[in-house]
Amino acid sequence: MLATLDGIVALGHQRDMSDTQTNAHEFTVSEISHAVKRTVEETFGFVRVRGEISGFRGRHSSGHCYFTLKDDGATIDAVVWKGSYAKLAFKPEEGLEIIATGRLTTYPRSSKYQIVIEQIEPAGAGALMALLEDRRKKLLAEGLFAPERKRPIPYLPKVIGVVTSPTGSVIRDILHRLDDRFPSHVIVWPVRVQGDTCAAEVTAAIDGFNAFTVDGAIPRPDLLIVARGGGSIEDLWGFNEENVVRAVSRSTIPVISAVGHETDITLIDYVSDKRAPTPTGAAEMAVPVRAELIGYVEDLGLRQRQGTRRITANLRDRVRAAGAGLPRPGDLVSTQRQRLDMATARLSSALRAAQHAKAIDFQRVSGRLSLSLLHQRSQSLRHRLDVASSRSAHGLQTRLNRARIAYSPLAGRVRPGLLSAPIDRGSRRVEAATSRIDAAFLRAVEARRARFDGLSKLLSSVSYHQVLARGFALVTDAEGNLVRSSTDVKPGDALSIDVAQGTIAATVAGAPPIPKRKAKPDPVPGDQETLF
Incomplete structure (x- = not known):
């Protein structure tokens, strides 16, 4: 076809040099366009083109992508068909310098040529780092890396879900470390941790674990570990994809990221609830040491028993101190007992006085x-x-x-x-x-x-005659008035002394009165003292 195109050009040149009247074949525009298309596709069937993406506006409604690759001196149109776009490990973005692999073709309707891209890779590590930084800033602005979004890791998870490759050394390291520290139930979701399908499989694994029900046939994990061994930035790029980051962000199960070595940083490390430097470190973060936990529980039990004994001893001392300040039981009732004795003594005399008063009233x-x-x-x-x-x-x-x-x-x-x-x-x-x-x-x-x-x-019963019968006497003066005191009479006064068997006439002498005994005072009728 290239020779045919050269022949067409040569014939045209000869026609210019010769007479305008010629018998040369005439081509239609479509024929020329198709001839050029075949020539370009046969000559440039497989090419790698390096350039910067310009004019990218996202995917068309049909699913295809259209943009321009440019360098300092020229531009070339580029197209990514719908079927190829889904297989791209790196998606086209505005301003990204890439190396596009594909084939050249023409678009006859506009007489333009373009490259049909089948694979895209960043143009060097610098471009990957620039893309990674742009993506990090975008997700950071959305708040996906905010500290308040991070959830605490359960202290002792019953079920641990691990998203990693089932054939690598990572899963063996995690299982071995878990068995050493605290044997737990582990569910492994096998995924590819490198390649074009890595991001999609990791995203599906995280969403799949979150879709488990608590009481389902497969227990729902309490913790997720996304793990992979070390590698280059290209090897770890699947964990920098936006869909993986968003899957970790919307996960309701806490996630520990353990991708690469300690120096390797991926976007999943920013959004996860905890970052482990290595997969072994993730297992150490997931569960405590069983022996240390048993010792800690025993220490807490010992401290609790000691605290209980101290509190009991303190309360016992306080009770004793309070009891020492209380009076003796005998002292509490001694005053009341004394009051009762005094009231009893007063009661006898009060009864005698009351009886005497009633006797006088009856008289x-x-x-x-x-x-x-x-x-x-x-x-x-x-x-x-x-x-x-x-x-x-x-x-x-x-x-x-x-x-x-x-x-x-x-x-x-x-x-x-x-x-x-x-x-x-x-x-x-x-x-x-x-x-x-x-x-x-x-x-x-x-x-x-x-x-x-x-x-x-x-x-x-209350008559004074009964009193006289007991040996007492009733003394009256000459007018019949009761003699209540020695001061009521003077020497020479006539007195009448009534006893039980009669009346005795007497005269007051000048001798001093006989002293009265205090134990048995002389009874005087009508007086307030008793006649006993």
């Missing part, structure tokens, strides 16, 4: 109480009762007479038989009333007699 009214007076009152009451009975009988007779007079006009119409029944009922009522009156009178007389007998016995 004052005894003159008005006599058997003749009671008989007189009884006779008076009997007379009143007789008068009332006679008045009652007279009243009944009067009412009967009045009734007889009132009913005399009707006597002719009233038969004796009609009146006999009411008369009989009235007679029975009169007789019942008379019997009740007599019984009531007798009961009243008996009640008065019983009361009189009680008063007579009370008078006899």
Whole structure:
């Protein structure tokens, strides 16, 4: 085709040099365009072009991508078909310097040539680092790396999910370290940790673990470890992809990133809840040392028991100190016991004084109480009762007479038989009333007699004659006044001394009085002291 194109050009040149009248073949525009297209595609079937992406506006609605590759002297149109875009390890971005692998072709409708890109790789480590920094700033501005988004790692997870390659040494290191520290249930989600499908598989693994239910057939992990061994920036690039970072960000399970060695930094390290320098370090962060945990628990138990003993001893000392400050039980009731004894002693004297006072009061009214007076009152009451009975009988007779007079006009119409029944009922009522009156009178007389007998016995019990019978005496002066004190008489006064068997006449002499014994004072009737 290249020779044919050269022939077409040569013929055109000869036509210019010769007469314009010629028999040369005429080509259509389409034929020329297709000939050029075939020539370009056959000559440049596989090329690698280095340049900077310009004019990239994202994917078209059809899924294809269109942009321009440029350098200092020229530009070339580029297209990435929909099927090839999904297989790209590095996605095109505005301003990124890349090495594009593909084939050249033309677009006949605009007489332009373009490169159909099948693979893109950054143009050196510097370009990768620049892309990584741009992506980091973008995600940082969205807040995906904010410290407040990070969750605490569970202290003792029951189930640990590991996202890594099942054939590498990383998973063996993690399992061995977990078995040494604290054997746990580990679920491994196998993924490729390098290559074009690495990012998609890691993203699917993280989302898959989060989709597990708590009570499902496969237990839901309490912690995730995303791990890979060391490598170059190109080898670790799958963990810098945006979809992986966003999968870790939206994970509801805490994530520990352990990608590469300690010096290797990927974007997943910024968004994860904890970064481990190595996969072995991630296993050490995930679980504590079982022996140390047992020792720590035993130490806490010992400290708890010691603290309990100290608190108990402190409370016991406080109770003892409080008890030492309390009075003795005997001291609490001694004062009340003394008050009771004093009240008991005062009670006896108070009873004697009260009895003496009552005796004096009875003496004052005894003159008005006599058997003749009671008989007189009884006779008076009997007379009143007789008068009332006679008045009652007279009243009944009067009412009967009045009734007889009132009913005399009707006597002719009233038969004796009609009146006999009411008369009989009235007679029975009169007789019942008379019997009740007599019984009531007798009961009243008996009640008065019983009361009189009680008063007579009370008078006899509290009478000073009973006191005189016990050996005491009642001293009165010539006018009959009671002698209550030695100052009430003077030498030469006449005295009358009443004893149980009679009265003794005496005269006050000038000799001094006989001293009185304090234990048994001389009884004087009417005084406030007792006569015992």
